Amino acid sequence: MMEIIRTPEELQKKLKQSQTGEIGFVPTMGFLHEGHLSLMERAVKENQTAVASIFVNPLQFGPNEDFESYPRNEERDAEMAEQAGIDYLFIPSAETMYPKEMSIELHMKKRTNVLCGKSRPGHFDGVVAVLAKLFHIVQPDRAYFGQKDAQQLAVIQAFVEDLNFPIDIIGVPIVREADGLAKSSRNVYLSETERAEAPQIYQALKAAEKVFAKGERNPDRIIAAAVEMINRSTTGTIDYVELLSYPELECLETVGQRAILAAAVKFSKARLIDNLILEADQPLQ
């Protein structure tokens, strides 16, 4: 039976009292989909105890972002987490996580001024602040993050390495709809037409990947292939299509062994992201 826990103190007490063995942790903002479930299933499989959290973290939303309207459905989330085999589902309030104004500010200097970080100043600072708290509350051996948020994963890896957190950060592959659209809590905000077009983002990344596989190493020409296809086959507006080293997220003059090709596209009520890792020696999937 999964237990729902609402305060840090209660969770720490529970984990201290039980024979947890190794702990796997899946932090989420809720409104779970198969992407989250794949993280939870890995956490359940690889650890004696699996903890998930649902917390829509105000610190990582900008003033004009969708904090208030971010979709929430706690009851359904709890059912899904329990089915996935989660032992403890942590759902704290903002008041219990931030009981007073914090004295500390965390700032990530690297890996943040590209991709989503460019249009979301302070976003990753908010992400690492809440993760520092959650990691100390849960004290996991492993924490699981989706590769869909590839920049988030890269930033978290730097954060954990810099501060010597005793936690393995595990990136889990993107889960997609049958038509290729990356699963996202924000997909519910697409209109019917937009939903039909949205898989073209992934198709565009794959088209660019083919250009790379044929030997193209100029980042601009690889990017152009994706941009052209997104513009041609969707009504969305491109926020970015970028090609960077991975996980350093630095600009490239020539694509080397390993890079990320990532896109963000704005539709009327949702901004979708997707990415592919380009590896020179890997066969196309």
Added chain:
Amino acid sequence: MMEIIRTPEELQKKLKQSQTGEIGFVPTMGFLHEGHLSLMERAVKENQTAVASIFVNPLQFGPNEDFESYPRNEERDAEMAEQAGIDYLFIPSAETMYPKEMSIELHMKKRTNVLCGKSRPGHFDGVVAVLAKLFHIVQPDRAYFGQKDAQQLAVIQAFVEDLNFPIDIIGVPIVREADGLAKSSRNVYLSETERAEAPQIYQALKAAEKVFAKGERNPDRIIAAAVEMINRSTTGTIDYVELLSYPELECLETVGQRAILAAAVKFSKARLIDNLILEADQPLQ
């Protein structure tokens, strides 16, 4: 037998392999004196395993401060720590603690722009950065800090609370020489004359405490008593004498239940600090 350990990986392996029980931790910058020993003795007494560290953290020294000349004596320190009952003495190099430029910056906004923080911008940011690392490497149940560095203790308490570190922060009373001078690694830099005068800092704080005990609640008048005595009886230059709420370290119009009276005095080659906690209901010691 105490073991000396020089890398985070080795320490984490050791601690994982042994039946540590509860861990007490004493982070230091070395050149140990009785002040440190009193922290170590508490850690040994209150925990199954006691870990101390010696690391002169470059991040907490300003460009014109005494990082290079900070006194070091590893052999003597190791003997003293072993005698105090420490199980593991962690002495990492700067390279193993900071193998590359960090992506993260930590910044303490509160409790830092007063007392020593005013003349040492960034100092406490460096302190909490290295402590985040050390806390994750050692994973102690309790960590011990001297009340001599009262501001440091207050900042660390806010840091640990803000980020939910599962660690009890324990403040240990100031250890003094027979003549009242607070023990400090920097005392060795005093000239003979300065060493003879230096106990007057504590006497000045006690004189001000008497003014408070007689009912004075105006901070300026309490401070004036200390300033007058330091100026009259030492050749040092006052960096500050301040009276603030404790542990919030906020300015006071009237001294309430609990406050800190703290002084920093510059001598030719050393800057000494000392403090007293003023408590309205406590008898004078």
